[in-house]
Amino acid sequence: MLNVIKEQKGNVLVVRFTGSIEENVNFEALIGTPPEELHVYCKEVPRINSIGVKAWIRFFQSLKAKGIKLKFFECSTAIVQQINLISNFTPPRSVESIYVPFTCMQCKSELVGLFKCEDLKQMKLKIPDLKCAKCGGRSAFDDIPEEFFAFLFRN
Numbered sequence: 628m629l630n631v632i633k634e635q636k637g638n639v640l641v642v643r644f645t646g647s648i649e650e651n652v653n654f655e656a657l658i659g660t661p662p663e664e665l666h667v668y669c670k671e672v673p674r675i676n677s678i679g680v681k682a683w684i685r686f687f688q689s690l691k692a693k694g695i696k697l698k699f700f701e702c703s704t705a706i707v708q709q710i711n712l713i714s715n716f717t718p719p720r721s722v723e724s725i726y727v728p729f730t731c732m733q734c735k736s737e738l739v740g741l742f743k744c745e746d747l748k749q750m751k752l753k754i755p756d757l758k759c760a761k762c763g764g765r766s767a768f769d770d771i772p773e774e775f776f777a778f779l780f781r782n
């Protein structure tokens with residue numbers, strides 16, 4: 628069940644998604660028609676299934692067709708997977724920041740780090756280690772860089 632918190636800032640509508648995106652999702656009812664620009668925060672989306680993906684693409688494509696500018700922030704790893712899999716999941720260069728998965732080398736805890744896409748591009752897939760929140764050990768990026776960051780270099 629997806630919950631949406633909306634906040635209007637001038638010509639920008641900011642929405643924060645919380646919850647899984649599945650069969651029952653109705654973006655039209657949850658978001659309505661934004662003004663000139665829509666900023667979507669996806670930090671708290673742990674899961675999106677195939678029906679949710681279809682609804683997502685239909686809704687955001689319809690906004691794009693109306694000339695509304697879209698930006699996506701704090702995309703969870705579940706959302707990043709879809710961005711990589713489906714070329715029209717998000718418009719080109721609309722993803723501003725993403726969560727990146729890390730695993731601690733010592734205690735094996737999993738954590739995520741927030742990165743701006745612009746910074747990631749400049750790092751050229753050399754992701755710096757993070758400090759583990761649990762044991763203070765070294766946490767390393769835990770996925771295949773060429774796959775997880777594929778969308779960054781798509782266009």
Ligand SMILES: [Zn+2]
Pocket residue numbers: 731732733734735736759760761762763764765
């Ligand atoms: Zn640790």
